[in-house]
Amino acid sequence: MKITSVRTRHANRSIWGHLAEREKTLPLVTPLDIYPQFEETRGSWFWDSGMAVVEIETEDGLVGAGWCEDGCSAIPLIIETHMSRLLIGQDAGEIEGLWDRLFRATLPYGRKGVALQALSAIDLALWDLAGKAANKPVYQLLGGPVQPDIPVYASALHPVGADKVTAEAKAYVAEGYKAMKMRFPYGPGHGIDGMRANEEHIANVRDAVGDDIEIMADAYMGWDFLYAKKMVKRLEPYRLAWIEEAFLPDDLNSYAKLRQETDIPVSGGEHEYTRFGFEQIIEKEAMDIIQPDLRRCGGLSEGRRICSLALAAGITVIPHAYGPTHIHFALAETVIPMIEYFPLPCWDALPDAEVEPIFHDELQPKNGRVGAPDKPGLGVTVNEKIFND
Ligand SMILES: [Mg+2]
Known part of the structure; x- marks a missing residue:
């Protein structure tokens, strides 16, 4: 199952669904409430809703999809300019090794935050692909x-x-x-x-x-x-x-x-x-x-x-x-x-x-x-x- 392409697309939608948009105006305490200019609504400081969808295709034409939040549109950039290089040509079934290599390769700017969100979406795409290859739901x-x-x-x-x-x-x-x-x-x-x-x-x-x-x-x-x-x-x-x-x-x-x-x-x-x-x-x-x-x-x-x-x-x-x-x-x-x-x-x-x-x-x-x-x-x-x- 050699990986032939990795495509990452941004959508102006929240991965959390409509709740994220509604919470921009609904009352709730947030970590910025201690600053008066941000206490009224979460929308006063929260990012624009966004998610990234990663599609990994193999030489036999199977496509696995994974996704993560992408508020600042950073995920496609990280995947296209760096992570995809460690995926293309590799065996999509080697999920553990691919995960570990991506984690190690992104350590200087990764470990937490957007690089891990990108890695999460890739991992989910690889599991989706594995399930499709085996014709079984992932939980099985x-x-x-x-x-x-x-x-x-x-x-x-x-x-x-x-x-x-x-x-x-x-x-x-x-x-x-x-x-x-x-x-x-x-x-x-x-x-x-x-x-x-x-x-x-x-x-x-x-x-x-x-x-x-x-x-x-x-x-x-x-x-x-x-x-x-x-x-x-x-x-x-x-x-x-x-x-x-x-x-x-x-x-x-x-x-x-x-x-x-x-x-x-x-x-x-x-x-x-x-x-x-x-x-x-x-x-x-x-x-x-x-x-x-x-x-x-x-x-x-x-x-x-x-x-x-x-x-x-x-x-x-x-x-x-x-x-x-x-x-x-x-x-x-x-x-x-x-x-x-x-x-x-x-x-x-x-x-x-x-x-x-x-x-x-x-x-x-x-x-x-x-x-x-x-x-x-x-x-x-x-x-x-x-x-x-
Ligand atoms: Mg919570």
Whole structure:
């Protein structure tokens, strides 16, 4: 399976779907909230939505596709000017060796960030190709499935007003979700009033869903340790399943200290990269749950290694964000109890103009679960129309 071409295209779409566009104006705490000029909306500082799609073709005409986020349009440049040189002419089936050579070759400018996102997309394309060559879904190549379908949790519940949030939470229960995640509105820039508003948001959702639904909340890197120490005391009565990304990704001391302060599980890792990054989280006992994203952390190959570390350390893995790759990942790993899904809140609607789906044949959850794909490879086709948006 000699690689004959590597094509990388940029689309002005978010890999996270429509949620990323909506979050530019929805209320939620962010790491820039401490700066008044950026506190109002995430859109005041966030990059333009973009994703890269990598297609790797072999001499026998098979094409594997992978993808990653590409906010600054850097991915095609990195792949075309450097990485493709280490791929063309090589055997596409040698995924481990190709991954390792690309990682080593990009070390001076890689290790984390956009180079790893590019490597992630390449790795996913190679797995898609391997599945197509074997005529099997990727999770079967990985030794799965470990369960017939995967629970998903509803991830939305922005603090848009108590009545809307109540209706939204109840709608998710009615749709069959057993777990849901909300966003904290405030961080250290908003004092006691903000703390009270954070607590009221959590209390409102707990009240709306009762005791038999898991609820959790995301601080999107917007807190500091002292703030979190006070906040968890307020939140303990509401039995949160986890508090997510309370701190900056590199501030592992604060994550580790927070675990000592509270019984609420501490999660993070959606902005972490490779086994080396996650090994540091585990070494510092900084998190109960890690949330790698295969479109960032190094693809399926590295995701499997991160799962092995987590298994040995007694840590749960719940991947960040939805997508075909995470369905295969969860079907193949025993350490992943559920995955994230971004539903459309009942009070919201998609834009008037028809929104083209990113993928054809992408599975959607029903009754809070998503089934196993049966098509070869990753099981989806990228919609050509997204490149013309
Ligand atoms: Mg998050």
